[in-house]
Amino acid sequence: MKIGLCGTMSVGKSTLVKELAKLEQFKDYYIAIERSKYLRDQGILLNTDSTLKGQFVFAAERSLELMHENLITDRTVYDVCAFTLSAKSIDWQIKRYFCESLLDLRNEYDVVVYISPKGMPIEDNGVRETNAEYREKIDFVIVNMLDEFKPKKLITVEGSTESRINTILTNFP
Numbered sequence: 023m024k025i026g027l028c029g030t031m032s033v034g035k036s037t038l039v040k041e042l043a044k045l046e047q048f049k050d051y052y053i054a055i056e057r058s059k060y061l062r063d064q065g066i067l068l069n070t071d072s073t074l075k076g077q078f079v080f081a082a083e084r085s086l087e088l089m090h091e092n093l094i095t096d097r098t099v100y101d102v103c104a105f106t107l108s109a110k111s112i113d114w115q116i117k118r119y120f121c122e123s124l125l126d127l128r129n130e131y132d133v134v135v136y137i138s139p140k141g142m143p144i145e146d147n148g149v150r151e152t153n154a155e156y157r158e159k160i161d162f163v164i165v166n167m168l169d170e171f172k173p174k175k176l177i178t179v180e181g182s183t184e185s186r187i188n189t190i191l192t193n194f195p
Contacts, residue, residue: 023195024088024130025051026098028168029137030161031151032144035096038137038179038186042094045187047194054087054095072109074116077102081124088130098134099124100171104163108156125171134173135190136164138180 025042027035036055043053061079080102087095103121106112112120128134139161146152168176177193179186 023132024090024093025095025133025135026100026131027094027096027135027137028098028100028164030104030139030157030164032147032157033137033139033142034183034186035137038135038183039094039096041183041187042190045191048092048094051092051094052087052090054083054093054097056096057083072105072111074106074109074112074120077106077109077112077120080105081120084124085127088127098131099127100134100164100167103167104160107163108159121167125167128171128173131173133175133177133195134168135177135179136168137186138178140180 027039029035039053039055042048043051061076080097081099084095084097084099084102087093103124106120106124107117109117139157144152144154144157151157175193175195177190179189
């Protein structure tokens with residue numbers, strides 16, 4: 023089973039993946055956690071400064087993760103597309119073609135877990151954007167993509183990490 027968590031920045035995706043990885047039913051899963059610091063240190067621009075080359079790197083990472091039979095990842099193709107669509111330096115037509123192609127991979131996920139930013143403060147980890155307006159924009163784009171390009175199964179979570187885990191396990195196929 024391939025499980026992808028998606029949502030705007032600073033909503034606890036990585037934290038939730040780490041907690042799910044501790045559960046017995048996910049002991050044999052490949053766990054993929056954000057590598058933004060590493061990629062930034064390689065010279066890849068992030069957030070609004072992202073470039074097409076940088077987004078291809080993120081897309082390649084998501085594609086590579088999807089080659090695992092059992093996967094829990096804290097990013098999905100929806101996240102990559104949301105940041106691509108919000109990048110200043112990429113031409114709109116290119117953004118559109120890039121995302122249409124990448125979103126074809128959405129059916130590789132058996133379950134997509136959308137994490138709402140509701141009630142979650144923005145934390146500054148030195149990498150992610152801390153602008154609340156930008157955070158809302160990314161969330162808006164993700165929500166709209168999930169509606170237009172529906173995954174096989176969508177679970178929406180909010181609240182504490184424990185509450186999120188309970189919601190996932192309750193709705194787990």
